[in-house]
Amino acid sequence: MTVKHRTQVGIVGAGPAGLLLSHLLALGGVDSIVIETRSRAYCEARQRAGMLESTTVELLRAVGLGRRLDAEGLEHNGIYLQFAGERHHVNFRKLTGGRRWVTIYAQTEIVKDLIRARTADRAALEFEVSETEVADLDSDRPVLRYTDSAGQRHEVTCDAIAGCDGFHGICRPAIPRGGLRLVAERSYPYGWLGILAKAPPSTDEVIYCRHEDGFALHSMRTPEVGRLYLQVPADEDITTWPDDRIWDELQRRLAVPGWELQTGPILEKGITPMRSFVATPMQYRRMYLAGDAAHIVPPTGAKGLNLAVADVATLATALIRLLRDGEPALADAYSEHCLERVWRATHLAWWMTAMMHVVPGQDPFESALQLAQLRNLVTSHAAATMLAENYTGYAPLRYDPSTRTAPTPLWPWVA
């Protein structure tokens, strides 16, 4: 027997997008259910992003999610750009007139904070579901079906469905043929081997390093735990990377005179493939896609998580206007209101990826262009400011259920 329910918004996926959406909707008095295939422990431990734009931090604070973030997040003024054996600091805070900075706070911690907040609020949040389906997408009452962890089948009639189920989810593929106008995609011949290590970071701010043998990134999670990445071929077998080889390669690529990389036990390692992907529009009637379900960026530039947060701030505002106040204009324009930011970030991530990664046997012309561009970034105030504005976030993220207007432009301080 199937148990039947009713809610306002059925949310598929308990990643940062789905959980934050449910939190924001609740603040606006809109009910939702979140269903997730994985366990709570798995969602809370999945190592992914760590770099937050200041606009993301400001939104999380404004909606009551800033306590641990403020206590434990590591605020950085900028990043280091390293190439040709030189390391240069780019101070985003100065370049943006003190308006923008970045914060290291792991996605795992954001997910834990969100799950704790939703659970304290007695939200409908179900882990370890299976056989998720979305149906009746052509009606005003789309339906969400799933089997819970005890084997019980459920059917939830909704006013709207939010596909927050990542790139491999079921919502985007459920859009009928012709429902997506443009699916733009680019793959890259490399991936990132990422490690989490019990080794104090050997840098005060994140280092992006272009090396003739490939890209390396030195980030961190806490003053005791480092997070580092190495460019590897897309189809690399991780078993060919024992811990000593990873540390040797990081040391070699990140080396500058007088600097030493601190090593320690590797707690976790994995390889992430790289892809750019945008599905347009990000909605089909009453089903709305947010985060990785709608778009993927390569991780250079740290945009994935920040874009997911921006999408759901926009979507929560629109759905509250629709479902609480009966005003559909913002919901109808959801995709249009997200896509300027999505394409801006897609360009930034593609550009930083192309500038920083080196493939074996690369055309010397390509290498010279990469180095010329990097040199320009560390010597031209205008070029560095362009990077600072793009990296640190755009206009304040809008979560404002009382608004009737379209979002502000991405660059509100530019006349």
Ligand code: FAD
């Ligand atoms: P997700 O976090 O993917 O959440 C989607 C959720 O939906 C998952 O929990 C999934 O289990 C669930 N789900 C899927 N299918 C179903 C279904 N049928 N029913 C129910 N639930 C379902 N970004 C950066 O900026 N920097 C990084 O270093 C970085 N590293 C990454 C490493 C990896 C391995 C990956 C995959 C991504 C990484 N990203 C990184 C990107 C960033 O983590 C994502 O942009 C972010 O997680 C997007 O959040 P989301 O909620 O949209 O999607």
Ligand code: DHB
């Ligand atoms: C981190 C990840 C990124 O993709 C990035 O560009 C910077 C930092 C991180 O995991 O800390």
